[in-house]
Amino acid sequence: MVNSVMILSQLSTDLLVPGVSIAEKVARSVIVYGFLIVLLRIAGKRTLGQLTSFDLVVLLLLSNTVQNAIIGNDNSLTGGLIGAVVLIAANYLVVRALYHHKKADRAIEGSTSILVHHGKFMDANMKRQLITRGELESCARKQGISRISDVRVARLEIGGAVTFELESPTEHEKHLAELITRLERIETMLGRLEASGNDQESDV
16 A cells, blocks of 8 residues: 555655756756857758658657757656646747848748749759759649749748649640641641542532
């Protein structure tokens, strides 16, 4: 009986009593959150977009690396819940503040980058964002775009996603339209020839 009480007491202590003070827990969470915002801003938008497997590996390792910095010497349930609440609250406050201060939002979030303009690669912008032509063409194929020449504008958005706007009509569609026009002309000419042949037979 005594052992059971001791076990329950130890279990409740491990679950509910944080290993560090609440103030330290809050400070750790806020500092790590702020540090990651700055770090990801420096790393660039492509890291958020996970354009390659290397970027994905970095993000996964990054979350594991900063875990101990947030937790500290604390494995309690209460400590984890406090950390989660602090991170969500900090993110809410930052997003709310940026919503009302556009200049700060642009400084932190950055702006979109043009990667393709009327079918031509913008090599300077791609070099700045560390995106190769092969990576961009792969992104285009994933969205059903087979040729970059059909793209009017490709942008690297603030969140790291690459968006495409197609020419209207595309070069492929223009080529098909030209073929259809030629076929219609040929059909018209054949129709006239047949009509002329029928008229000659009637005269005979």
